[in-house]
Amino acid sequence: MNSDKLHYAFYRGCCFQGADIHWLEIVKEVMGLLDVELHVLEQGVCCGSGVIEERSELTSLAINARNMALAEKMGLPLFIPCATCYNVIANCRKVMAEDRESFRLVNEILKEEDLEYEGTGQLTYILWAIAVDVGLEKLAERVVTPLTGLRVAAYYGCHLRNPPDIQDYEPADHLTSLENILRVLGADVVDYGTKKECCGFHLTWPNREQSMKMTSNVLCGIHRQGVDLIVTACPLCYKSLDAGQPRALAATGHDFLVPVVFFSDLVGLACGMSRERAGLDWHVVPVNVRL
């Protein structure tokens, strides 16, 4: 392995495979621009999105301890690109640390595959990998087309903030790494009132109507501030705010559209990627801003 680079085990989640496979290449390329090499965790499986707990908590713990154990075996920190996956896996780490019985049971299950979860591996989220591990200084060096004059709203979503003890990169009450990244890219970060509200992604199928109300609520709060672009720290929030936007706004009687991007795509754009390479053609709400 090249020692000038940062190396991570890359957990794909569901946003970086299947119909969204193009996103895997984008993330790899963006991270490559920052001297980060991602090694795909081929044996990794779906975290269950906090839903399989509604059938069996032990299954969720075993699956996610397995995901972490695979990275431990590779000797690399686990790099997670989706906030919900991060939340579920970090929650598993927390339960395994505080409940000895779960730790014992899970390892008994994993033994069959010759795996052991030790709890020694590191977890990181793509946001903190860029803001902290790579660092803002290095990011600033790599910016070739600054986003000067672009008014952006930074939206973290809920699963990086709640509960506060799933990460120790920054105070959960007062997350700033996304804003810091956006300022380094040259954008003007605009504050707004619905920053800590939920986009409703996880109700898309079980409770569509409510999910749309929640999406619309977040969008209206941002729209009031007259922003050019919404930047999310979570790919699922991106999906509900972009793909879910036209329907949600129509259902709640609003007539506007605001483009949305996942933050790492914007990092790529500022660091020299083309609009096509950064996947802007895939957006449902057209990204009609000068980038």
Added chain:
Amino acid sequence: MATPLNIERQKVEANIRVHRFNPEHDRAPYFDVFKVEVETGMTVLEVLQVIKETQDSTLTFRASCRSSICGSCAVRINEKPVLACSTQVIPTLVAFWKSSITVSPLKGLPNIRDLVVDIDPALEKLSRLHPYLMENKEWIPETLEHESLMSREELKTFDRNTDCILCACCFSTCSAVSVDPGYAGPFSLAKAYRFSADPRDSFKRPRMQAAQDYGLWSCAQCRKCITVCPKDTRPAVAIQRLRKISIDDGIHNTPGSRRAKAYMNDVAKFGQVNKPILPVVVNGPKGWAAVEAEEGYLRKHGLTHSLQAPRLPGQPHVARICQRVRELTQNMTKKRTALRPSNEESKPHRAEEEGIRDE
């Protein structure tokens, strides 16, 4: 790294912005700013008392125990619901990098005056969820010679939820409460879980029906309630468990329960969720519109749409994990039933036994 202990006492002048509203003469709420000298260790409640005693005797707020037991002093500090008696001012100023804090009443409940809200609408919903035990005759011994015992493991499943003090901090922060007026709120559903998980109870079924009616599937699992709960009761986790009990108890015919079963089956079968067909599995034929929209979107980008997710390389291991968990859960239930004090006529623990049987 632990921060070194600083025993030096600090004193700062802080600006305390307080939400004011008196319905008798104010047309709308406004903020008053009070300058207060704050010392290390002083709580928000103490500051409010100082203001009332020395600056404005009309300032109205609720408080009683001053020990985070009664839950009556819940307010929002810089938008975050907290107990005023257990929140210190100086660390809050430091956390927000400001020389002021903003104190406002809980959200989602009618504001009666200044910092006081009417909690009755939330409690009214709680009362609909049967928050009490109805004796389980098959569990409770007939004679007084035996106590109605439960094991530590059984208690552990809901012990945390017995610590709830009904302060309504979770209700105030909840994402679902703010868009769905009919939603019971996190603490009420967590109470429904607390009583339904208790082996001495026999009222699970009516309680599950009430939970469906009051928003069991409206919770978005944003987990903000876990963050704000001053007693670490983790309501969102209780709601996940309540959903499990409701499915185990036979309520299969809801979009939420169909989603839970689909996720569980798919992860075992493919190593991931079979997302292409999920809208139809969860919502029936009306889900086809979403599938077709996705198909059109992919076609636009030159991709063909498959209705089946590919099997991931790790899938066989997940299938094996699911099977092992099933075996372990059954063994644990058998062991537990055998350890029960009066076990001849008692019924096994239904939720536990059924467990993840239907996968």
